[in-house]
Amino acid sequence: MRKIIEIPVGDLMSAPALTVKPETTIDELTRLFAEHEFNGLPVVNDLRVLVGIVTQLDLFKLHLLPYPRFIPVLENAWVSSVGAVMSSSVVTLYPAEPAIRAMALMVEYRIRTIPVVNDAAGGKVVVGVVTRRDLTAALKAETGG
Numbered sequence: 001m002r003k004i005i006e007i008p009v010g011d012l013m014s015a016p017a018l019t020v021k022p023e024t025t026i027d028e029l030t031r032l033f034a035e036h037e038f039n040g041l042p043v044v045n046d047l048r049v050l051v052g053i054v055t056q057l058d059l060f061k062l063h064l065l066p067y068p069r070f071i072p073v074l075e076n077a078w079v080s081s082v083g084a085v086m087s088s089s090v091v092t093l094y095p096a097e098p099a100i101r102a103m104a105l106m107v108e109y110r111i112r113t114i115p116v117v118n119d120a121a122g123g124k125v126v127v128g129v130v131t132r133r134d135l136t137a138a139l140k141a142e143t144g145g
Contacts, residue, residue: 003142004098004100004138005100006098007098008096008099009114009130010095011099012134013127014128014129015116016128017042017126017129019048020042021043021044022083022086023081023082024043024081026062026080026082033056038113038131039056039112039113040056040112041055042126043086047125048126049120050115050117050123050124050126051086052087054082054085054086054087090115091105092116092124093130094118095127099130099138102114102130106132112131112132113130115129116129116130
């Protein structure tokens with residue numbers, strides 16, 4: 001039984017990752033979150049290069065915007081797609097990094113999903129994601145529970 005400190009993120013990640021694009025509609029994003037048990041989705045361009053991350057919390061914040069019924073034109077202009085609500089600053093990991101690093105980053109930044117990437121000429125290409133659920137399953141296997 002390997003210990004969590006010895007397991008590379010690439011062995012735990014979900015791959016290929018379900019991703020969205022900046023132009024993905026909020027309706028489509030809502031559907032994806034409802035159909036899948038993911039908390040966050042990497043946002044990629046046409047070359048699968050990471051440009052951001054969008055979470056269920058981002059979607060919730062959108063619905064808490066103050067007074068949306070009074071600014072429908074503005075609302076439709078800037079909150080109709082993932083690009084308007086995603087975070088462009090993303091914590092990432094490489095497949096060879098230890099799972100314990102993923103745990104540390106999740107605790108430090110209070111995040112649930114980390115895109116796993118490889119470097120490419122155009123930027124960081126998403127190859128998978130690692131989640132709290134993935135890490136918890138690894139811990140369970142480590143303890144025999």
